[in-house]
Amino acid sequence: QKEVEQNSGPLSVPEGAIASLNCTYSDRGSQSFFWYRQYSGKSPELIMSIYSNGDKEDGRFTAQLNKASQYVSLLIRDSQPSDSATYLCAVNRANYGGSQGNLIFGKGTKLSVKP
Amino acid sequence: EPEVTQTPSHQVTQMGQEVILRCVPISNHLYFYWYRQILGQKVEFLVSFYNNEISEKSEIFDDQFSVERPDGSNFTLKIRSTKLEDSAMYFCASILRLAQETQYFGPGTRLLVL
Numbered sequence: 533q534k535e536v537e538q539n540s541g542p543l544s545v546p547e548g549a550i551a552s553l554n555c556t557y558s559d560r561g562s563q564s565f566f567w568y569r570q571y572s573g574k575s576p577e578l579i580m581s582i583y584s585n586g587d588k589e590d591g592r593f594t595a596q597l598n599k600a601s602q603y604v605s606l607l608i609r610d611s612q613p614s615d616s617a618t619y620l621c622a623v624n625r626a627n628y629g630g631s632q633g634n635l636i637f638g639k640g641t642k643l644s645v646k647p
Numbered sequence: 648e649p650e651v652t653q654t655p656s657h658q659v660t661q662m663g664q665e666v667i668l669r670c671v672p673i674s675n676h677l678y679f680y681w682y683r684q685i686l687g688q689k690v691e692f693l694v695s696f697y698n699n700e701i702s703e704k705s706e707i708f709d710d711q712f713s714v715e716r717p718d719g720s721n722f723t724l725k726i727r728s729t730k731l732e733d734s735a736m737y738f739c740a741s742i743l744r745l746a747q748e749t750q751y752f753g754p755g756t757r758l759l760v761l
Contacts, residue, residue, distance in 0.1 A: 566749065575738050575752040576690065620690065632702040633678060633745045637690040 534559040538638035551608040555621030562623040649673040651753035670739030680740040
């Protein structure tokens with residue numbers, strides 16, 4: 533069973549702080565890794581994608597991938613109240629092993645940024 | 648910027664009725680997906696579709712479900728005889744190619760089965 537695990541939270545941080553979100557996955561064939569943000573009742577919105585080991589930065593967001601440890605994380609610097617949402621980690625096998633690219637999602641971590 | 652659209656945004660139906668959920672993927676995309684999210688639970692993969700046929704499906708996607716691309720633009724999900732447990736948000740997504748490609752999601756259809 534391919535699983536993606538996340539701490540469900542809630543994770544509460546003060547405005548301006550760094551929020552750290554973590555995710556582990558079980559399928560070593562996973563090739564692509566994504567962080568989505570989901571507001572209540574809305575669809576997932578892509579925040580970051582990462583495909584290679586190491587860090588990838590985009591504005592206030594940094595994704596970190598460690599394939600050996602099967603671990604991916606998201607750091608949000610200078611957290612804002614508008615960042616309050618559920619953050620979904622998703623992985624896929626892309627075109628590896630016949631996969632057709634379907635995403636496997638974690639349950640999400642609920643982040644609350646307090647003003 | 649191109650986006651995935653879905654209709655209707657909300658659908659209420661009686662148990663046992665058929666529903667069709669519609670999606671218009673991004674126009675040059677080749678791979679299409681349906682996912683569902685039961686309230687309070689994780690997003691779950693249902694089915695992928697490529698070259699006018701199902702390419703992969705999950706255990707959830709049983710004989711009550713079908714997908715179709717009837718006219719080259721729409722991508723539909725049909726549930727033949729809805730059950731209470733089919734109540735969920737249904738999301739459509741599409742991508743141009745498999746490798747290192749981000750799936751962009753439509754706004755979803757909230758289905759409520761009474």
